[in-house]
Amino acid sequence: MENNKITSQEDSFARWYQDVVREAGLAEHSAVRGFMIIKPYGYAIWERIQKLLDRRIKKTGAQNAYFPLLIPQSYIEKEKEHVAGFSPELAVVTHAGGKKLDEPYVIRPTSETMIDSVFAKWVKSYRDLPMIVNQWANVVRWEMRTRLFLRSSEFLWQEGHTCHATEKEALQKTQEMLDLYKDFSENILAIPVITGTKSDSEKFAGALTTLTTEGLMPDGKALQLGTSHMFGQKFAKEFGIQFLNREGKQEYVWQTSWGTSTRVIGGIIMAHGDDKGLVLPPKIAPYQVVIVTIGPGDNIQQAARRLSREIKENGIRSHIDDRDERPGVKFYEWEKKGVPVRLEIGEREIEENQFILTRRDTGEKKEASAENISDTIKDLLNQIQSNLLERQRQRLVKDVRDVLEYNDFQEAIKQNKFARGSWCGSEGCEAKAKAETKATIRAIIGQSDEPCMLCGAPGKHQVIAGKSY
Amino acid sequence: MENNKITSQEDSFARWYQDVVREAGLAEHSAVRGFMIIKPYGYAIWERIQKLLDRRIKKTGAQNAYFPLLIPQSYIEKEKEHVAGFSPELAVVTHAGGKKLDEPYVIRPTSETMIDSVFAKWVKSYRDLPMIVNQWANVVRWEMRTRLFLRSSEFLWQEGHTCHATEKEALQKTQEMLDLYKDFSENILAIPVITGTKSDSEKFAGALTTLTTEGLMPDGKALQLGTSHMFGQKFAKEFGIQFLNREGKQEYVWQTSWGTSTRVIGGIIMAHGDDKGLVLPPKIAPYQVVIVTIGPGDNIQQAARRLSREIKENGIRSHIDDRDERPGVKFYEWEKKGVPVRLEIGEREIEENQFILTRRDTGEKKEASAENISDTIKDLLNQIQSNLLERQRQRLVKDVRDVLEYNDFQEAIKQNKFARGSWCGSEGCEAKAKAETKATIRAIIGQSDEPCMLCGAPGKHQVIAGKSY
Numbered sequence: 001m002e003n004n005k006i007t008s009q010e011d012s013f014a015r016w017y018q019d020v021v022r023e024a025g026l027a028e029h030s031a032v033r034g035f036m037i038i039k040p041y042g043y044a045i046w047e048r049i050q051k052l053l054d055r056r057i058k059k060t061g062a063q064n065a066y067f068p069l070l071i072p073q074s075y076i077e078k079e080k081e082h083v084a085g086f087s088p089e090l091a092v093v094t095h096a097g098g099k100k101l102d103e104p105y106v107i108r109p110t111s112e113t114m115i116d117s118v119f120a121k122w123v124k125s126y127r128d129l130p131m132i133v134n135q136w137a138n139v140v141r142w143e144m145r146t147r148l149f150l151r152s153s154e155f156l157w158q159e160g161h162t163c164h165a166t167e168k169e170a171l172q173k174t175q176e177m178l179d180l181y182k183d184f185s186e187n188i189l190a191i192p193v194i195t196g197t198k199s200d201s202e203k204f205a206g207a208l209t210t211l212t213t214e215g216l217m218p219d220g221k222a223l224q225l226g227t228s229h230m231f232g233q234k235f236a237k238e239f240g241i242q243f244l245n246r247e248g249k250q251e252y253v254w255q256t257s258w259g260t261s262t263r264v265i266g267g268i269i270m271a272h273g274d275d276k277g278l279v280l281p282p283k284i285a286p287y288q289v290v291i292v293t294i295g296p297g298d299n300i301q302q303a304a305r306r307l308s309r310e311i312k313e314n315g316i317r318s319h320i321d322d323r324d325e326r327p328g329v330k331f332y333e334w335e336k337k338g339v340p341v342r343l344e345i346g347e348r349e350i351e352e353n354q355f356i357l358t359r360r361d362t363g364e365k366k367e368a369s370a371e372n373i374s375d376t377i378k379d380l381l382n383q384i385q386s387n388l389l390e391r392q393r394q395r396l397v398k399d400v401r402d403v404l405e406y407n408d409f410q411e412a413i414k415q416n417k418f419a420r421g422s423w424c425g426s427e428g429c430e431a432k433a434k435a436e437t438k439a440t441i442r443a444i445i446g447q448s449d450e451p452c453m454l455c456g457a458p459g460k461h462q463v464i465a466g467k468s469y
Numbered sequence: 470m471e472n473n474k475i476t477s478q479e480d481s482f483a484r485w486y487q488d489v490v491r492e493a494g495l496a497e498h499s500a501v502r503g504f505m506i507i508k509p510y511g512y513a514i515w516e517r518i519q520k521l522l523d524r525r526i527k528k529t530g531a532q533n534a535y536f537p538l539l540i541p542q543s544y545i546e547k548e549k550e551h552v553a554g555f556s557p558e559l560a561v562v563t564h565a566g567g568k569k570l571d572e573p574y575v576i577r578p579t580s581e582t583m584i585d586s587v588f589a590k591w592v593k594s595y596r597d598l599p600m601i602v603n604q605w606a607n608v609v610r611w612e613m614r615t616r617l618f619l620r621s622s623e624f625l626w627q628e629g630h631t632c633h634a635t636e637k638e639a640l641q642k643t644q645e646m647l648d649l650y651k652d653f654s655e656n657i658l659a660i661p662v663i664t665g666t667k668s669d670s671e672k673f674a675g676a677l678t679t680l681t682t683e684g685l686m687p688d689g690k691a692l693q694l695g696t697s698h699m700f701g702q703k704f705a706k707e708f709g710i711q712f713l714n715r716e717g718k719q720e721y722v723w724q725t726s727w728g729t730s731t732r733v734i735g736g737i738i739m740a741h742g743d744d745k746g747l748v749l750p751p752k753i754a755p756y757q758v759v760i761v762t763i764g765p766g767d768n769i770q771q772a773a774r775r776l777s778r779e780i781k782e783n784g785i786r787s788h789i790d791d792r793d794e795r796p797g798v799k800f801y802e803w804e805k806k807g808v809p810v811r812l813e814i815g816e817r818e819i820e821e822n823q824f825i826l827t828r829r830d831t832g833e834k835k836e837a838s839a840e841n842i843s844d845t846i847k848d849l850l851n852q853i854q855s856n857l858l859e860r861q862r863q864r865l866v867k868d869v870r871d872v873l874e875y876n877d878f879q880e881a882i883k884q885n886k887f888a889r890g891s892w893c894g895s896e897g898c899e900a901k902a903k904a905e906t907k908a909t910i911r912a913i914i915g916q917s918d919e920p921c922m923l924c925g926a927p928g929k930h931q932v933i934a935g936k937s938y
Contacts, residue, residue: 030536031541031544032539032540032574035537037537037587039534040534043533044532044533047533064509065506065507065508065512067499068499068623069504069623072500088566088567089566091566092564093561094562095560095563096559096561097557097558097611097612098556107538114499118499118506138606144566154539156535
């Protein structure tokens, strides 16, 4: 028999996480090492994310397209930093159609090289620019130590790829997409993020700069939620992506790419979950309200269905649980699954024309009149959405410590907090701190003249440092 | 320079098809042999198909989920007919993470074996049934001779997989999904289909029976659009998918699977297209109306934008082409892309408060008052949707010939028509006809006592035969 209890966060955050993923029915490991199965409830959350994010991405002028799963090995090898970064993680197809292939193909770990080889044909003139293409796809990066959603050998994501006529425009696009991910994290996922630039050791393999949105999780580890990369003309030169400018001269394009993945579901679980299980922000909850029938009887079932229809017509996603089970069993189930609002309906409620609403985030109960019930629920959903974000903001105030020197830095990291302070910019200094504390620079957030919090040398950047997933 | 002309259908249907795919900007070949790039306009059609089909599939009780891209070779080999059918088409991953794998993985050509290995864990009791899971994914089947959308080594599809407590229920599900695909083909894609059962030589590898929806294309080749398979308990026994029935006994489940793919885009192109290019059914057209500005001037651009806003608010998908190009160039472009309705707007139209609407399917023009323009367009879109289906229905009346004997059969196939008649059910007889005419049994549509149209032996089935993609 499976254990259907959820370990408390205090006992072990890592075990708590696994338990919630299992008990909420989000995902499980498959027989293929490191490859996960996204179960229906987990996938329904991904569908909500896709729908809301896709709409925003399209508003920036992007068009969706689809590029091959397999990439010739020679493409990946064109850009030397790119291949160095990705080659340890590649899955290689050597045989197909019953024969050994002349050139092996790799399963895309990311599609810069494939898409750039196509852009080289598509881009001819300044009139073709900017070119903004997005792809929703699966990618494979072979991982030894995997965790559901957070780190897996296959994951689902969107990857946008762009070409621009000028460096300035490409830089603006990199920033625009970072802002989009920040807005999405905060206003949809209710996860406040730190935004900034990656240090050289942490940037995307092949990028000039990587901008990142980092969610700081309650266990003291940062989770990269969305990233936006500036490539300059590096790949354009390798793949020959040139355009005829207004003066009739050939120029190389300036490029960006940006993406976010099923990993954000891991962020949602960790940011909002509690010892009872998952807590979903209303905007991405597959069901915003669960209508739980109390006691048997056709009368109650019919009333539940009428009510469900009414609130659905008002744009609220609802689900009826009229199973012949004790109310406590049903409550427990939907608490684990993190449904934002529970509505109880039994003989008494029907008689009094009043329902009991329970918030998942705070556990608060309130009576609500059947009249205007949709408006009442909508208000409550808005309050829950705001409260989740606000709660995380307040946590961050406590979890991010301003640090001046290395002793304080070590202490902050040891206590599973994040350190904000000055950094000299040296890779050696970052590597030493990492070896000693497991913490790295998560994001460069500004400039600084203060001495480096890690080594005391003259500082250069204001940074957030911490452990990470 | 690329040739941007479209070959006439009469000169060469195959070249016409390639030209339309290229000129409408739907897809192109990639550097990876047999793998296609679905371009933004082609992908937008796929997104429409996904949206409308997904809604219908969910209404049947299916939940979406996601299963691993890679499948252990040993899984594929469990069911002997399944592996015999798919092994010539497998792409095999032998190395990953810098090492040779102990057991090779194949890229999913279809997911029965992977999903069944999971169902074996998920299904425990009759209370878990029916289990109805659908996946939107990419699959790989290595092909030597490929055609964009119609036959490619990678394609996108949905695959549904179900488990039922009884044979009867599984048979009902197989039929239900066939009906769904038929309805979708006819009422959304405007492609009338023949439905029936596949002969043993053409059924899905490992299925007991395969039901099919076949679109009969104007070049005399049938295109399989959606298929629905009954597996009985074959895979359940191989993978050990058992449930405790109401009497407390272990039983094997009864299973089905069903799918449709990006191939249907090829069907749309062939069924409706003409010598000017693509003709899209309004329900799946990314843009239902293109507003083409005639002449320069802010006034015209502003009026176009106002109009576009108005019709968008009324639920019509529109696009403005206000490029500084001659009207003829713009008309030609959108004709190639198959936009159902063109609306012209220039100084005269603004002054007279009248627009010229042109139907892509018939070329008919009409003047329409600016008042109630959305209603006028909606009516027109409905007429176009119906007309496309009706036109195909009428073509089928001419293209399907009732055939009594082999001479007539050969003649029908030679003239690129389809033959309807009696078949004795012998595989040898089907194989002989295929060798001589390239035609096969596309679907068994009923019973028959007439002599076999292929060999004259006593007949058994009423069938549709023809060449195929």
